[in-house]
Amino acid sequence: MVKRMAATASRTVYFDSGPRRFLQVDNMGISRQQEQQRLRIAMEAAKHMSDSGVSDYQLAKRKACQKLGVVDRRNLPSNQEIKDALFEYQSLFKSEQQPQQLRHMRETAVQAMQFFQQFNPRLAGDVLDGSATEHSRLELHLFADYTEKVGLFLMQEKIPYTQKQRRITYDGDRYEFIPIYMFLADDVAIELVVFPVEAIRRAPNSTLDGKPMVRADIKAVERLLQADTQ
Numbered sequence: 001m002v003k004r005m006a007a008t009a010s011r012t013v014y015f016d017s018g019p020r021r022f023l024q025v026d027n028m029g030i031s032r033q034q035e036q037q038r039l040r041i042a043m044e045a046a047k048h049m050s051d052s053g054v055s056d057y058q059l060a061k062r063k064a065c066q067k068l069g070v071v072d073r074r075n076l077p078s079n080q081e082i083k084d085a086l087f088e089y090q091s092l093f094k095s096e097q098q099p100q101q102l103r104h105m106r107e108t109a110v111q112a113m114q115f116f117q118q119f120n121p122r123l124a125g126d127v128l129d130g131s132a133t134e135h136s137r138l139e140l141h142l143f144a145d146y147t148e149k150v151g152l153f154l155m156q157e158k159i160p161y162t163q164k165q166r167r168i169t170y171d172g173d174r175y176e177f178i179p180i181y182m183f184l185a186d187d188v189a190i191e192l193v194v195f196p197v198e199a200i201r202r203a204p205n206s207t208l209d210g211k212p213m214v215r216a217d218i219k220a221v222e223r224l225l226q227a228d229t230q
Contacts, residue, residue, distance in 0.1 A: 034075050039085075042077035044068055046085035050094070053135030057082055057207065079208050086131050099228070102132050106225050108188045109138055113218040116153075116192070119144055120200060122215035124193075128224075129214070137182075137189040141203075141215055147179045147194040159183055166193065168204040 044064035048054040054063065057079040065073055077085075090098045105127045113121040125139035126132040144150055154161050161183040169175045181192040203212040216224075 037070065038075055038077050038081070040068055041065060041070060042081045042085040043089065045077070045082045046089045049082070049086055050089055050133050053133065055135075083131060083208060090131070090133075098133070101134055102127070102130060103225065103228050105132055105136070105138055105188055106221060106228070108185055108190075109140070110218060110221055110225065112138065112140060112185060112190060113221065116140065116142055116150075117218075118153075119150060119194075120197075120217075122200070122217055123221050124203075124213050124215045128216055128221075137191045138185075139191050139193060141193050141195060143195050143197045143200045145197060147196075150181055150192055150194045151179075154181060154183070170202065170204055 041061065041064045044067055045054075045057070045060035048060045048063050052063075054060045060082060061073075061076050064070075065076075109123050109127055113123065119142035122141040123139070124141055126136045127138050142150055151161070151163065161181045164180050164182070165177045166180050167175055167177055179194050181194065183190055183192075203215055205211065206213045
């Protein structure tokens with residue numbers, strides 16, 4: 001866990017089963033009481049994300065505040081603090097189940113990337129960063145001359161899918177709506193986020209920290225799988 005969260009400080013906090021060690025990110029300029037409240041919100045939000053499948057950080061924070069009865073919401077944890085709490089929660093309570101699920105999803109990602117190789121697939125999101133839960137979807141970024149090309153390919157391969165749009169942002173306030181194709185591969189939910197070909201060189205902003213999303217090609221994902229077995 002220390003490798004996941006560099007430059008952090010150790011604090012004792014409480015999950016439902018008692019005191020645990022937790023690596024806390026940002027405690028500068030706040031009182032001890034505020035710090036404890038911030039940690040509790042981060043932990044409760046992480047539990048919602050892990051156990052209930054909440055994927056939106058703001059929603060997880062609201063649910064955590066409601067559960068804890070927090071009215072003053074001026075000192076909420078950052079998204080990164082919640083992500084770190086999620087890693088910690090998984091290491092404490094799902095230390096056997098979560099790594100197995102993650103490996104299965106990464107293996108599925110490699111298979112899917114081979115299948116969609118003509119679209120230069122990139123893995124992104126929870127499966128890439130290692131925080132995937134049993135509710136997570138496998139997020140692949142595809143690149144096509146025209147976005148409908150992916151839908152036509154799915155139909156040609158007789159893969160049933162549903163479609164929606166997602167608003168993505170880039171540097172500054174610029175945003176676009178892009179298509180997403182969703183389908184199941186055995187027990188794994190896959191989201192194909194389709195970008196123009198030129199977008200392979202500019203990743204959209206992450207909802208975690210607002211920075212460009214980290215993406216990985218198939219060789220990088222295969223290296224992750226090899227590292228998991230060592």
